[in-house]
Amino acid sequence: MRMIPATMSTQHPDNVARPSWALHDVIAGEIEIEETFLAFSELGCQEQMWDWEGKDADPNVVRKLLTGHPEFFTSHKLGRDFFLTYRVANPSVEKTEQKALIEALASIPRSYDLTSSFYSEDIPPIFEVILPMTTSATELLRVSSYYDRIVANLEGMTIDGEMDNSLLNWVGEFKPKEIELIPLLENFESLLHVDRIVDGYVKRRKPAYMRVFLARSDPAENYGMITAVLLAKIALSKLQELSISTQIPMFPIIGVGSLPFRGNLTPLNLTNFIEEYAGVRTVTIQSALKYDFEADSTKALVQTLNSKLPKGQLPSIPQTQINLLEQGARKLTSGYQMRVERLADLVNAIALYVPRRRERKLHIGLFGYERELGNVTLPRAINFAAALYSIGIPPEILGLQALSKLTEEEFDALNSYYPHWKSDMEWAGNYVCWENLNMMADDSEIIGKITKPYNLSTVIPEILGDIEAFEQHTGVRVGPRTLSHRKHQNIANNTLIALMEDTSGTDVTRYIIESGRLRYSLG
16 A cells, blocks of 8 residues: 655745745745655655646646655655645536646656656556546546547557557557546535445446545635635545445545644644544645744645644534534525625736736636625635735624524534534634725725725625624634734725725735735635
């Protein structure tokens, strides 16, 4: 059995600070290959996600790693000690990027040839592929079957019909002969029914083990933070039951960032995080965690995860409790989505000024549910969270009046299976900017230039009601507690005023960066 990585470095652009080795704020191209090496050699991350989804990925990454750092990779074998895992485009969703999948899969045999020559033994450096926005087993089977039957089977083709001119004789074997798919589940129903999706795949492929990637940021943006966590808990439990019934080990991955809204994986919250996501085998180490915290504390965090995650046990939640969690999640989702729909104009306006940290193409998001006001389009989760935090409206608090709609049994289930929800909310509540909320509700100038143009007249009183509901249900007062929190509140106020007065947006971006430094993440 191969070693299952505990820590997966990613290229998520949530960092405020520029890495010390980077020449520019936007990380792209060759520098991402050096970043991968440093994630392995300096941080101790055991895996790197190489992202083909929504960006131009370098297909020569394996060759450049081996030739750029031969001493390291001689003693630390790529594909055995450290791992490179592609995230590819899903042709069912990302129509303009469909053929990028073909390009990514076609590069796998070439990478195999490179490591086989480098190590003088058969070590496939890439043998698993992450498929984002997975909603069915069919999507997974299409990719694995295409690789098996087309990419790995090319050696049997002949040129001009002559057997002597087969591709095998001309360019050699195509290995590995198979790859395994890692489904990345991002929407409500896919997470809720993860067992059906994975079961359909394992029955056909019969893998020795199964890695399943549970999204955490996109579900938070689409359904709210509490719902995102509850869906993850349900999915983990269903994977445990599926592992028992199929006798196939399940190794869940969860994609988490630094802010509570996106997972709350930080050096300060590590103990709570490990308790909260017991049974998760792999977690993402995103850019803010790598570059906005002290390097020694991030290294220690990675070491702790590498040591402790393999020892975790997946939870098993009774079906009656799963039903309660689902019911509560749907109630909370409804309240959250109503808030977001009404904040969309403001969020999109501010997101334009969130600084870029990676070269990315257009992303096809999941948020776009149909309502009376039509479809709502939002930026990616990082920019979404950055926009709201930057004006003192942490997205964690949105829709919390729906807590009063939970039955006693549903509330008990929430407390039982998301034990740290109050502390996550309390952390976010420290960044509420009361001054901005009060100004958007009462100040005539702000009302004329912000509240009315961005259609906020209804939602601001609702957000104040959400804060009141949170305080009533937790006994925790919302607002700044420390000098750092107060400084963040002042910067958030400056951001709102700059949005109103600065037509160039230069000041808005500067304030977004300043506030991001205080919370150790853009979004």
